[in-house]
Amino acid sequence: MIRFSHLSLMRGTKILFDQADATLNPGEKIGLVGPNGTGKSTLFSLLQGDLHPDAGDVDFPASWRISHVAQETPALQRTALDYTIDGDTHLRQLEAELAGLESKPQDAQSGIRMAELHTALADAGAYTVHSRAEQLLLGLGFSMEDMQRPVAGFSGGWRMRLNLAQALICPSDLLLLDEPTNHLDLDAILWLEDWLKHYRGTLIIISHDRDFLDGAVNIILHIDGRKLRRYTGNYSAFERQRAEQVTLMQAMIEKQAKRRAHLEAYINRFRYKATKARQAQSRLKMLEKMEELAPLRATAEFSFDFLEPESSPNPLLVMEDLTAGYTDTDQWGNITATHPILSTKRFALQTGERIGILGVNGAGKSTFIRTVAGELPPLAGVFTTGKGLKIGYFAQHQVEMLRDAESPLWHLARLAPDTREQDLRDYLGSFNFHGDMATSPVAPFSGGEKARLALALIVWQRPNLLLLDEPTNHLDLAMREALTEALAQYEGTLLLVSHDRHLLRATTDRFFIVADHQLKEFDGDLDDYRNWLFDTRLKQQAETDTAPANTDKTPRPSVDRKEQKRQEAQERQRLSALKKPLEKRIAQLEKEMEQLNNTLSAIDRQMNDTALYDFANKDKLKSILAQQAECRKRLSVIEEEWMEKQEALEAVLSA
Numbered sequence: 001m002i003r004f005s006h007l008s009l010m011r012g013t014k015i016l017f018d019q020a021d022a023t024l025n026p027g028e029k030i031g032l033v034g035p036n037g038t039g040k041s042t043l044f045s046l047l048q049g050d051l052h053p054d055a056g057d058v059d060f061p062a063s064w065r066i067s068h069v070a071q072e073t074p075a076l077q078r079t080a081l082d083y084t085i086d087g088d089t090h091l092r093q094l095e096a097e098l099a100g101l102e103s104k105p106q107d108a109q110s111g112i113r114m115a116e117l118h119t120a121l122a123d124a125g126a127y128t129v130h131s132r133a134e135q136l137l138l139g140l141g142f143s144m145e146d147m148q149r150p151v152a153g154f155s156g157g158w159r160m161r162l163n164l165a166q167a168l169i170c171p172s173d174l175l176l177l178d179e180p181t182n183h184l185d186l187d188a189i190l191w192l193e194d195w196l197k198h199y200r201g202t203l204i205i206i207s208h209d210r211d212f213l214d215g216a217v218n219i220i221l222h223i224d225g226r227k228l229r230r231y232t233g234n235y236s237a238f239e240r241q242r243a244e245q246v247t248l249m250q251a252m253i254e255k256q257a258k259r260r261a262h263l264e265a266y267i268n269r270f271r272y273k274a275t276k277a278r279q280a281q282s283r284l285k286m287l288e289k290m291e292e293l294a295p296l297r298a299t300a301e302f303s304f305d306f307l308e309p310e311s312s313p314n315p316l317l318v319m320e321d322l323t324a325g326y327t328d329t330d331q332w333g334n335i336t337a338t339h340p341i342l343s344t345k346r347f348a349l350q351t352g353e354r355i356g357i358l359g360v361n362g363a364g365k366s367t368f369i370r371t372v373a374g375e376l377p378p379l380a381g382v383f384t385t386g387k388g389l390k391i392g393y394f395a396q397h398q399v400e401m402l403r404d405a406e407s408p409l410w411h412l413a414r415l416a417p418d419t420r421e422q423d424l425r426d427y428l429g430s431f432n433f434h435g436d437m438a439t440s441p442v443a444p445f446s447g448g449e450k451a452r453l454a455l456a457l458i459v460w461q462r463p464n465l466l467l468l469d470e471p472t473n474h475l476d477l478a479m480r481e482a483l484t485e486a487l488a489q490y491e492g493t494l495l496l497v498s499h500d501r502h503l504l505r506a507t508t509d510r511f512f513i514v515a516d517h518q519l520k521e522f523d524g525d526l527d528d529y530r531n532w533l534f535d536t537r538l539k540q541q542a543e544t545d546t547a548p549a550n551t552d553k554t555p556r557p558s559v560d561r562k563e564q565k566r567q568e569a570q571e572r573q574r575l576s577a578l579k580k581p582l583e584k585r586i587a588q589l590e591k592e593m594e595q596l597n598n599t600l601s602a603i604d605r606q607m608n609d610t611a612l613y614d615f616a617n618k619d620k621l622k623s624i625l626a627q628q629a630e631c632r633k634r635l636s637v638i639e640e641e642w643m644e645k646q647e648a649l650e651a652v653l654s655a
Contacts, residue, residue, distance in 0.1 A: 002059070002060040008053060008054050020227045022221060025202075029202075031217035031221070031235055032223070033220060033235070067175050068178070069177060069178065081133055081134065083162055085133050088125075091129060098117040124171075129169070134147065139192070140165055141161065172201050175202070175204070177205045178206045188361065208476050209472075211500070215234075244604065304431060304456075306462075309464035310390070311390070312352075316351060316493055317383070318348045318383075319384075322344055323378060323379040324364065324379065342514055349493055350493070354510075356497075359513050360533070363515060390464050391467060394454060394469065395467075396469070399447075403442065408433045415457060447473070464492045464493060513529075582649045586649065596635045
């Protein structure tokens with residue numbers, strides 16, 4: 001197990017941990033959460049041995065193998081596949097030793113060692129490592145052709161995926177993942193979430209993706225007030241427990257304050273009366289011994305609102321027979337080649353629509369958004385915009401266009417040169433750019449702070465169409481929640497590309513998908529999209545597995561194809577017969593879980609009423625707490641059965 005005992009650590013003049021204690025058990029999957037700057041990455045450095053505590057201990061078995069994602073990727077000429085396998089350093093060491101022995105004249109001793117190395121390589125999975133690496137890379141979005149490309153040929157984001165693949169292929173007892181979803185799209189995140197469910201070691205994840213945490217972890221370790229607090233369950237369970245703690249603690253503080261006020265009033269009244277002096281002194285001692293209850297500090301709330309659009313043309317835009325893509329030009333600006341990415345027969349946006357764009361990596365989602373934004377002219381077709389269309393466009397390259405030498409106030413003043421400086425400062429303050437931060441250069445800002453500034457500039461312009469391409473990259477959980485709430489109340493029209501499922505569910509009404517170079521409406525929700533991705537991977541895997549090993553072009557008899565189709569149909573029927581009862585039971589369990597969660601939410605609302613903790617309501621509080629405990633117990637049983645049924649369904653699908 002991992003044990004943090006009386007851990008204390010400072011970075012510079014800032015105290016990150018002060019007498020912090022926590023215990024993590026082998027095989028647990030832990031989500032490490034807390035506001036930015038509280039020490040999450042520092043805790044990883046302690047576990048990796050890169051830092052040492054100022055006081056206290058961090059203990060875990062010395063024999064444990066630790067795997068983590070490297071932050072730097074050299075521009076190597078090694079293929080992506082070989083680079084991934086390099087992550088298993090023990091395997092590579094065995095291979096290097098064997099190659100060294102084979103290159104020299106052999107004697108009896110070297111022959112024995114070579115035999116030992118062959119056995120060790122077999123135990124290390126040397127004969128399956130290539131197929132395992134291929135599966136990892138396919139899951140992370142690489143094609144079979146990509147695997148033979150040199151590492152130097154990939155962009156920074158794709159190199160981070162290669163580093164993640166290295167960490168996953170390395171046999172480990174402790175896996176440390178710091179924001180692993182930052183460079184992934186939704187299909188890769190869903191794959192990674194499933195992969196981590198089957199990881200057998202101890203897993204610690206830092207992530208700002210609440211749906212990913214809900215699906216991947218069963219313990220939350222919260223950094224709060226320089227302490228480590230452990231919560232059982234996923235992130236949603238942590239939020240519920242946290243809210244209950246804050247509510248109960250507030251009630252206890254108010255009760256203590258009343259008791260303290262009563263004692264102080266008695267002491268002040270009778271301290272100097274001889275007949276009451278002894279009682280007053282007794283109460284004074286009680287007051288001195290009374291421990292000051294420190295409130296549980298909830299994460300500082302942050303919120304903002306999108307301003308109501310000044311006008312709303314309807315429709316906002318119409319695309320007909322449109323082809324989107326890129327062009328090559330010569331030095332004079334003449335088009336020399338076109339590269340079509342996707343097309344659509346008709347796409348129209350009506351006022352107030354809220355659409356999420358889905359599709360696997362590289363399908364063309366960002367190309368479509370850039371075409372709508374006007375950054376890419378259509379290659380063909382008709383693109384008509386409504387009069388008064390005002391677009392607010394957020395993408396990572398928009399963040400990179402901020403001027404590092406200038407301040408948030410300077411950026412906003414460019415948009416509103418006639419607005420009073422105090423009004424601009426007040427507005428920036430609503431986005432947590434207070435005081436000197438509003439007039440400081442942007443250069444040292446974190447990625448999240450720059451993204452927050454870019455959003456503030458968009459909100460100021462009061463757009464009637466918001467185009468958001470991965471807006472949550474680098475945002476922490478508090479900012480993501482603020483963005484989600486603001487978008488849910490936004491009165492304009494929304495087009496959203498995001499790998500954050502919570503954001504997609506909470507802010508969009510329907511989905512379009514980019515697949516097979518076409519943009520079309522997707523009939524389903526995110527769970528249906530997950531199934532679609534799973535089926536797509538199965539088909540791709542089947543095509544890979546059944547691809548002929550030779551180049552024989554002789555056509556097969558048509559009867560073989562018919563027989564193959566018949567067998568495929570039988571297999572689909574067999575799977576359907578196995579899947580239906582499981583899917584039906586899963587749906588029933590999910591309905592029960594929703595009802596129980598609604599009941600628990602209603603109980604939480606009751607417990608927010610401070611009057612409930614008065615002595616007169618003692619029986620009512622007892623009854624509510626009993627109901628809450630029963631609901632939680634029932635919910636735990638149902639969730640366990642739901643997990644069993646999900647695993648059974650996955651087993652059927654993977655059979």
